[in-house]
Amino acid sequence: MDLAFSPEERAFREEVRAFIAERLPADIRRKVQAGDPLVKDDYARWHRILSERGWVAPSWPQQYGGTGWTPVQKHIFEEEISYGWAPRLLPFGLSMVAPVIIEFGNDEQRARYLPKIHTGEEFWCQGYSEPGSGSDLASLQTRAERNGDNYVINGTKTWITAAQWADWIFVLARTSQEPKKQDGISFILADMKTPGVTVRPIQTIDGGREINEVHLENVEVPVANRVGGEGQGWNIAKFLLEHERTGTAGIPGCRQQLEALYELLAHEHVDDRRLHERVAQVEIELEALAFTELRTLAAESAGKRPGPESSILKIKGTEIQQAISELALDALGPYAERHLAPKYFNYRKTSIYAGSNEIQKNIIAKRILKL
Amino acid sequence: MDFTLSPEQLLIKDSVARFAAGDHAGGEHWPTFAELGWLAIGAPEDLGGFGGPLETLLLMEQFGRGRVVSPYVAQVVFAGTILRAAERTELLQRLVEGEERFAVAYEEPHARYDASRVATAAVRDGDVYVITGTKARVLDPSTADTLIVSARTGDEITLFAVPRDAQGVTLAKYDAEDGHDVANVRLESVRAGASAILGPLGGGLALLELGLDHATGALCAEGLGLMSTMLEATVEYTKQRQQFGVPIGSFQALQHRMAEMFIELELARSMAYLAAMTLGEEQDPVARRRGISAAKAQIAKSGRFVGQQAIQLHGGIGMSEEYKVGHYFKRMTHVERLLGDADFHLARFIAARGAKSEAGTPAPVG
Numbered sequence: 062m063d064l065a066f067s068p069e070e071r072a073f074r075e076e077v078r079a080f081i082a083e084r085l086p087a088d089i090r091r092k093v094q095a096g097d098p099l100v101k102d103d104y105a106r107w108h109r110i111l112s113e114r115g116w117v118a119p120s121w122p123q124q125y126g127g128t129g130w131t132p133v134q135k136h137i138f139e140e141e142i143s144y145g146w147a148p149r150l151l152p153f154g155l156s157m158v159a160p161v162i163i164e165f166g167n168d169e170q171r172a173r174y175l176p177k178i179h180t181g182e183e184f185w186c187q188g189y190s191e192p193g194s195g196s197d198l199a200s201l202q203t204r205a206e207r208n209g210d211n212y213v214i215n216g217t218k219t220w221i222t223a224a225q226w227a228d229w230i231f232v233l234a235r236t237s238q239e240p241k242k243q244d245g246i247s248f249i250l251a252d253m254k255t256p257g258v259t260v261r262p263i264q265t266i267d268g269g270r271e272i273n274e275v276h277l278e279n280v281e282v283p284v285a286n287r288v289g290g291e292g293q294g295w296n297i298a299k300f301l302l303e304h305e306r307t308g309t310a311g312i313p314g315c316r317q318q319l320e321a322l323y324e325l326l327a328h329e330h331v332d333d334r335r336l337h338e339r340v341a342q343v344e345i346e347l348e349a350l351a352f353t354e355l356r357t358l359a360a361e362s363a364g365k366r367p368g369p370e371s372s373i374l375k376i377k378g379t380e381i382q383q384a385i386s387e388l389a390l391d392a393l394g395p396y397a398e399r400h401l402a403p404k405y406f407n408y409r410k411t412s413i414y415a416g417s418n419e420i421q422k423n424i425i426a427k428r429i430l431k432l
Numbered sequence: 433m434d435f436t437l438s439p440e441q442l443l444i445k446d447s448v449a450r451f452a453a454g455d456h457a458g459g460e461h462w463p464t465f466a467e468l469g470w471l472a473i474g475a476p477e478d479l480g481g482f483g484g485p486l487e488t489l490l491l492m493e494q495f496g497r498g499r500v501v502s503p504y505v506a507q508v509v510f511a512g513t514i515l516r517a518a519e520r521t522e523l524l525q526r527l528v529e530g531e532e533r534f535a536v537a538y539e540e541p542h543a544r545y546d547a548s549r550v551a552t553a554a555v556r557d558g559d560v561y562v563i564t565g566t567k568a569r570v571l572d573p574s575t576a577d578t579l580i581v582s583a584r585t586g587d588e589i590t591l592f593a594v595p596r597d598a599q600g601v602t603l604a605k606y607d608a609e610d611g612h613d614v615a616n617v618r619l620e621s622v623r624a625g626a627s628a629i630l631g632p633l634g635g636g637l638a639l640l641e642l643g644l645d646h647a648t649g650a651l652c653a654e655g656l657g658l659m660s661t662m663l664e665a666t667v668e669y670t671k672q673r674q675q676f677g678v679p680i681g682s683f684q685a686l687q688h689r690m691a692e693m694f695i696e697l698e699l700a701r702s703m704a705y706l707a708a709m710t711l712g713e714e715q716d717p718v719a720r721r722r723g724i725s726a727a728k729a730q731i732a733k734s735g736r737f738v739g740q741q742a743i744q745l746h747g748g749i750g751m752s753e754e755y756k757v758g759h760y761f762k763r764m765t766h767v768e769r770l771l772g773d774a775d776f777h778l779a780r781f782i783a784a785r786g787a788k789s790e791a792g793t794p795a796p797v798g
Contacts, residue, residue, distance in 0.1 A: 062441070062486060063434045064709055070433075133433055341782045345703075345726045352702035359435035373695050425694055426687035430667050 064355070066133070074137045077116075081145035084110050093146045096404060098269065101184070101226040108150055108181030118179055120156050120304070125163060125171065126179045132361040136354075143313030151223055154178040154185035158231045160304050161248065161297055165289035174229075174250070186227035188218040188251075188275060189298070196420050198233070199242045199295060203277065205234035205249055207284070212236070212249060214257075214280040220414075224260045224273035227253050232277070233298055236291050246294035250286040251277070267406035302416055303371060310378030312351045318385045319344055325392050336391060343384045350377045369428035372421040379411035379418060437490075444470075444483070445490045452498025461502065462575075466530030471508055474646075475516065475528050485646065485711035489653040489704060496657020499760055501611040503533075503572030505654070510536050510571075510647035511580055514591065514639050518631035523578075523593065534593075535576035537567035537617050538640055545772040547582070547640045552619065554583035554590060560623045561585070563592060563600075567617040571770075573603055574613045580630060581619065588634030592624045599623070610763040641717065645724045648771045649707040655731040655767045656704045659697050662742040662760050666690060669746055686745060693741050696734035703727040722784035725777040731767075732774035739764040 066074070089103050111117040119135045121127030130138065142149060159178050162170050177183040194201040203216025214234055224230065232249045239245035251258065257280040262270045289297050322340060331337075350373075357370055386408040389401050412418045426432045437445065447468060451461075465471050473488055475481025488509055495502060508527070511534035515524040526532035543549035552565020563583050573579060573596065581592045594601065600622040605615040631639045667690055670681030680686055703726065710723030739761040743750035750757055768774065 062437060066433065337782060338778055341778055341785070342729075344785075345730050345778075345781065346699065348706065348726055349699035349702045349730050352706050353698055355433065356435060356702065356705075359433060362433075363436070370698075373698055377695060377699070419688070422688045422691035423684070425691035426684075430687075430690055430694060432667065432671065432681045432687050432690065 066137075070133055070137060073134055074141060077138055077141040078145065080114065080116075081141060081147050084114075085145060085147050089148060090146045093148050096400070098271075099148055101223075104148060104151055104226075105181050105184075107148055111150070112180050117150070117181070118155055118159065120160060121163060121175075125159075125175050132358045136358055140313045143317055149314075151184065153187050153223065153227070153231075154181075154183065154229075156304060157187060157301055158185050158229075158250070161231070161288055161301055164300065165248070165293070165297055169285070170250075170288060183228040184223065184226050185229045185231065186221050186224040186253075186275075188221065188230045188232035188277075190218065190220045192217055192219055192274075196417055198298065199246070201233055201235065201246065203232065203234040205232075205236050205247060205282075207236070208281070210284050211281045212284060212287070214249070214251065214277045214282060216277050217274060218277065219274045220263075221260075221273045221275050222271055224253075224275050225262060225270075229253060230258075230275065231288075233294050236294075239292070243295040245292050246298070247291050248288045248294040248297045249282060250288065251280060251282045255280050255282065257281075265407065265410070267403040269403070269407060303368070310350060310354055310374035311382055312347065312354055312378065315347050315378070315381050315385060316351075318382075318389070319347065322385060322389050322392060325389060329392060329394075331392055336388070339391075340388055343381060343388065346377070346384075347381050350374070350381060353377075369424050372424045372429075375415060376412075376418045376421045382411050383408050440482070441487060441490060444473075444487055445494065448491045448494040449497070452494040452500050454498075456498065456500050462530050462533070465504070466528070470504075471512075471530055472528045473508070474512060475524055476521075479521065479525050479528050481528060485649055485708040488646075488650050489708040492650045492653035493657040493660075493704070496654035496659075497661050499658065499661070499756075499763055501763075503535075503575055503613065505647050505650045506535055506571035507533050507576060509650040510643045513646040514580060514630065514643040517639050517642050518591070520593075520630060532578060533576045534578045534580055535570055535573040535596075536580045536640075536643065537570045537573070538580075538582045538644075539568050539570075541566060541568045541616075543568070545776045547644060548589070548637055550582050550584050550589050552581065552583045554585050554592060554624070556585075557623075560625050561592065561628070563594065563619050563622040563624060565619050567619070570603075570615050570617050572613045573615045573617060574605060579617065581617075582636050582640060585634055589636040589640070590633050591630040591636040591639055592628045593630055594619070594622055594624055594628060608766065610759075610766045612766070638717070641721070644771055645720055646711055648724050648728050649704075649711050651767050651770055652700075652704040652707050652727045652731045655735045655764060656697075656700050658760050658764045658767065659693075659700055659735055659738045662738055662757060662764070663690070663693050663697055665757050665760075666693065666742045666745045669749075673747075680745075689741055689745060693738045696737050700731050700734035700738075703730040718784050718787050722781055725772075725781040725784065728772060729774045729777040729781060732769070732777070735764045735768050736774075 086106060089107060092099055108117060116128055118126050119128045119130050119138060123129040155178060159175060162174055189198060191201050191203060205212040205214045214232065230251050230253055232251055233246055234249055235245050236247040237245040257278040259276045261274045263272050263274055264270055265272060354374055386405040390405045393401055470491060472481040473483045512527055515527060527534060538547050540549060540551055552563065554561040554563045563581060565583060576596055579594045579596050581594050582589050583592060600620040602618045603615040608614045670686055671679050673680050707724055707727035710720055714720040714723060742757050743761055746757055749755050
């Protein structure tokens with residue numbers, strides 16, 4: 062057992078750090094550091110810079126433009142992205158639909174979609190949840206009916222981050238009615254410019270406008286846009302959700318926010334002992350979670366696919382993110398209104414998205430404890 | 433980075449696991465421990481020693497799993513670390529061979545885990561020191577031949593090796609809930625020669641703190657083992673136990689509770705390993721203090737939750753003295769508080785965060 066980074070790994074960290082310091086546009090760094098919202102162009106610029114360097118898709122196989130990094134290198138890269146105040150790229154194309162296309166798609170689909178995801182020329186969004194189907198995703202009602210070489214899609218998808226910027230959406234839709242609700246679902250890609258697609262923004266409690274409702278009304282999409290077999294959508298959805306959960310712990314970001322919190326405590330001369338104890342408690346849990354992530358990373362290095370253990374990272378990581386935003390609010394006391402309160406409100410989403418924390422506990426109970 | 437255990441480490445783990453799974457209640461196991469080399473963990477190689485904090489973790493985790501009641505932490509990890517740091521090779525050799533056993537008498541009434549609050553005084557009288565004072569809650573003194581006693585020599589604290597049956601030493605034993613041997617020790621004008629001094633005169637506190645940190649790390653590992661068994665027993669039980677015509681483990685309220693126990697267990701596992709790594713690598717006392725206190729605070733918190741929920745989910749049978757889970761719960765409750773509870777270690781963690789390291793650079797944050 063040896064937890065030290067190798068000289069090669071340390072050199073890699075230096076290389077990433079130097080690259081970010083040199084190439085990250087200063088205006089983007091300032092926004093990330095200040096916690097200000099980014100616009101599409103910010104994401105696109107940074108995406109292009111990483112794409113040109115060949116560092117945009119660490120989770121892809123090398124033949125499609127992946128980096129060929131070890132799990133430890135990916136981890137180092139993630140850390141440096143946070144420490145260098147670089148934005149985390151939107152995951153919908155790079156780490157959601159692309160792995161699905163690579164795993165379940167055909168060669169034409171790989172050739173058509175992957176290069177433009179790599180360069181950032183095309184932005185994606187995720188059409189999963191519906192007004193009546195949240196945690197019970199398999200109850201979804203959106204239909205895709207066959208009409209010659211096309212599917213005609215009807216339904217409403219909701220809570221869609223970045224739909225207002227997206228060129229493409231991946232949709233889970235029912236292609237047949239089966240006795241079991243998980244059957245008969247397919248995974249279909251739709252161009253957002255197709256007639257019948259409308260995007261309606263949803264304002265969130267923090268005042269933000271990052272999520273949307275997307276209506277699909279007689280949207281005609283070629284059958285060739287289906288990834289995987291007809292009715293295979295549920296398996297694909299599960300594959301994607303497990304991919305989505307790794308990395309949601311957001312540990313490097315938490316470390317930075319915790320440091321900012323300590324600075325805030327010093328700056329505001331907060332000497333409330335109980336508050337300091339609550340912060341220390343969160344710091345300890347963060348250390349414990351960071352080491353837990355390293356253990357999963359080591360398992361991954363030994364060839365294990367990310368499994369249900371990633372649910373721990375999702376639950377605890379989001380709890381810690383929320384706790385830090387809550388402590389920052391409390392630290393600033395009556396002056397928290399303008400900046401920290403919206404962040405605190407916004408972070409309530411973290412325990413809801415990507416499979417609510419209650420659903421994650423179901424997964425732990427069923428898949429790990431075999432209850 | 434590499435998390436795999438070496439073949440030697442796997443060997444220890446397996447042999448301790450076999451012992452811990454067997455019938456180990458009562459009986460004298462010390463000669464067996466000596467023979468198997470378990471008393472030599474962490475000792476220098478020329479004494480037949482091997483391994484370090486990670487090997488101690490592997491052993492103590494299995495002791496926890498099997499709820500082995502043993503003076504190992506007090507007499508090998510705590511005392512052994514002190515003897516090693518004090519460079520008392522001849523005493524360490526006797527410890528490793530199982531020839532002599534040591535208990536550490538450091539805490540005093542009302543000191544609340546603080547090793548620096550020492551009223552016991554050692555006053556020089558010619559060639560000898562005369563020690564007088566009271567030590568509280570000394571762990572495993574009955575089977576010890578020698579007590580390592582902290583006493584004030586002027587403003588500083590010095591450690592003395594005092595035979596347990598020396599004139600003026602009295603043990604007031606009391607029954608601990610978890611089957612361990614604990615006593616208050618009264619020292620009344622106990623005379624100790626210069627060779628009784630361990631380490632430098634006035635250098636006792638640093639030795640004690642090092643020993644305490646190693647012993648605390650070992651307790652974290654024991655807590656990890658205790659929690660593992662409690663969760664396993666609870667999951668098994670809720671699969672068997674039928675109410676309302678179904679296994680109670682099928683109820684979501686209980687499933688989520690067990691998922692939470694699992695998360696706490698995994699966080700505790702991470703911190704127990706992190707503690708072992710810190711002890712193995714960290715030379716700077718401030719960074720070591722910070723790492724160990726973080727670990728103990730986490731293990732105490734996780735252990736309390738897992739223990740209380742294990743009893744709750746077992747229902748009435750969890751309250752029964754006949755059933756094993758209650759015994760694990762009781763030991764866990766002691767492990768939580770031994771050598772400092774969650775509140776104590778949280779405060780120590782905060783203090784270490786604020787302190788500059790003794791090497792002159794700030795304590796690392798990440």
